[in-house]
Amino acid sequence: MIKRLSVAIAAAVLLFTALVLPPAQAQSVNQQLAAGSVLETIKKRGAIKVGMSTFVPWAMRDKNGELIGYEIDVAKQLAEDMKVKVEFVPTAWDGIIPALLAGKFDLIIGGMSITPERNLTVNFTQPYAHSGIQIVAHKEQAAGFKSLEDFDKPDVVLAVRRGATPATAAKRMLPKATLRQFDEDALALQEVLNGKAHAFITSTPTPAFEALKHPDKLFLPIPEPFMQGAEGFALRKGDPDALNFFNNWILLRQQDGWLKERHDYWFKTRDWAGQVVGE
Structure with missing residues (x-):
């Protein structure tokens, strides 16, 4: 009888361990991932650092030396919706992914086409533009x-x-x-x-x-x-919270028509050309 009771107690402990501990451990892992997300870094800093490179009409300098273009509008609106400032980090295109991985900025918003080769190194959001x-x-x-x-x-x-x-x-x-x-x-x-x-x-x-x-x-x-082609934001791997947030931001800004309106302005008109030297 005692032996049967001991077996029953052991079975109950094993069942409790199987049912209770994994979710608790999963919750702990989730909390660690959330705390390590670039979203937390951005919120604490009060600014989002955006890696980009200049090329017409994605990003370019106006006659006063200020950055303008489709990417610039996208990054500024993203920062506004996150209630933080935006800091642009102009970077040579052939070194922009290594710079992201080195932590020079939080993400790339630079007309970067989604490709399998790049996706092995960085994560991409859903497309926010198609070229x-x-x-x-x-x-x-x-x-x-x-x-x-x-x-x-x-x-x-x-x-x-x-x-x-x-x-x-x-x-x-x-x-x-x-x-x-x-x-x-x-x-x-x-x-x-x-x-x-x-x-x-x-x-x-x-x-x-x-x-x-x-x-x-x-x-x-x-x-x-x-x-x-299809262009997405590029992020460092291992950050599901940031990927989820930016994907949903793109989805909502597609649904309200804002991304289309800005894309049409920069890609289907030349109304902005007078702001740029040589355009």
């Missing part, structure tokens, strides 16, 4: 070019921004072409304007804007983007 990759070409150098096959030749020089998704797309889809990489979009474009490259490959709407600005030198050999 495409398009070609703007020199009228003389690329005369008669009408397809991707026309550009996929060893004697064709393509200018791209180093480390950007269009550069990766050009390598994959135009492997025979000669790729010339630059640290800034403006430098890559200038190479084409100078007649030293056949075309500049970059994200929409830049190709269309540049063709309109330089009708004597540039044209769109392929009217539509040859590749579609």
Whole structure:
């Protein structure tokens, strides 16, 4: 009888342990994750640090040297909704992910396309913008070019921004072409304007804007983007609370139309061009 009672008590203890301790441990883990979230850092600091890089019309300097653009509007509105200030950290594009991992800023809002390669290193939110990759070409150098096959030749020089998704797309889809990489979009474009490259490959709407600005030198050999992309905020891995918050912020700002309104202003009009030198 005593032996049976002991077995019953042991079974009850084991059952209690199985049912009670795991949830308690899970709650402890959840609390630790929440306390370590970048959201807590942002709230304590009273400011959100945003890594970004300048390229039209995502982020650029106006005539007074102030940052303007779609990304800038997004980051400012995000900060306002979080009731904190925003601090922009301009960073070279090819070093922006290492800088995020090193803790130089809290997240990247920089027109970063979601790719499997990047996603192995950082987490992405759901897309807050959708862009495409398009070609703007020199009228003389690329005369008669009408397809991707026309550009996929060893004697064709393509200018791209180093480390950007269009550069990766050009390598994959135009492997025979000669790729010339630059640290800034403006430098890559200038190479084409100078007649030293056949075309500049970059994200929409830049190709269309540049063709309109330089009708004597540039044209769109392929009217539509040859590749579609989706852009998300990039975060350090291991922070589910931050990922959840930013995903829901994007969802709500999509639902109320704010993201579309801002995107249409920067990508479908040139009303802002007078604020920027050279635009």
